[in-house]
Amino acid sequence: MRRFIIKARHKSLQRKPTHQCDDHPPMFTGFLRYEELRDALQTLVKITQRIHFSQLLKLISSSSSSIKPRSIACLTQFIDASGIIRVGGRLCRSSAPEDFKYPVLMPKSSALMLLLIRYYHITCMHAGPQLVASLLSSQFWIVSGRSVIRHIIFKCVTCTRHQASTVKTLMSIEILF
Numbered sequence: 268m269r270r271f272i273i274k275a276r277h278k279s280l281q282r283k284p285t286h287q288c289d290d291h292p293p294m295f296t297g298f299l300r301y302e303e304l305r306d307a308l309q310t311l312v313k314i315t316q317r318i319h320f321s322q323l324l325k326l327i328s329s330s331s332s333s334i335k336p337r338s339i340a341c342l343t344q345f346i347d348a349s350g351i352i353r354v355g356g357r358l359c360r361s362s363a364p365e366d367f368k369y370p371v372l373m374p375k376s377s378a379l380m381l382l383l384i385r386y387y388h389i390t391c392m393h394a395g396p397q398l399v400a401s402l403l404s405s406q407f408w409i410v411s412g413r414s415v416i417r418h419i420i421f422k423c424v425t426c427t428r429h430q431a432s433t434v435k436t437l438m439s440i441e442i443l444f
């Protein structure tokens with residue numbers, strides 16, 4: 268989608284007589300690059316935060332101290348250079364990566380969070396809630412994250428089928444003896 272937008276802007280700029288080629292971002296073709304995926308995730312995070320934390324954004328921008336709810340108020344939240352709300356402060360002196368020191372604040376009930384939890388669960392061979400939570404925590408701080416991760420993983424059809432077949436086998440053994 269971003270490639271399409273950049274290409275469309277590029278074409279519209281080319282039609283203008285005062286156009287200079289250095290003004291716009293580069294147009295990529297072929298496989299998606301790391302920078303493109305990173306920019307796309309940043310854009311989605313910004314949109315999600317604008318939808319779910321619109322009040323919080325205003326309060327942080329006005330440096331107000333009346334931030335609610337308490338689960339968010341106790342975090343040291345701030346807006347970074349790209350306009351994303353981040354939390355942290357405890358690990359500010361460590362040599363860990365910036366994403367780990369200051370994770371991105373995310374709501375528990377968003378389509379993006381649902382997709383990210385499913386992505387980590389499936390790519391890590393249907394990992395359990397603890398592993399998915401630790402993988403996500405390297406980048407994101409989810410409000411009441413553990414419960415939502417557990418809820419989504421327990422809905423996984425593949426995991427349920429495997430658990431169901433295990434239970435069936437055990438029951439049949441018990442019946443035989």
Ligand SMILES: [Zn+2]
Pocket residue numbers: 388393394423424425426427
């Ligand atoms: Zn699964």
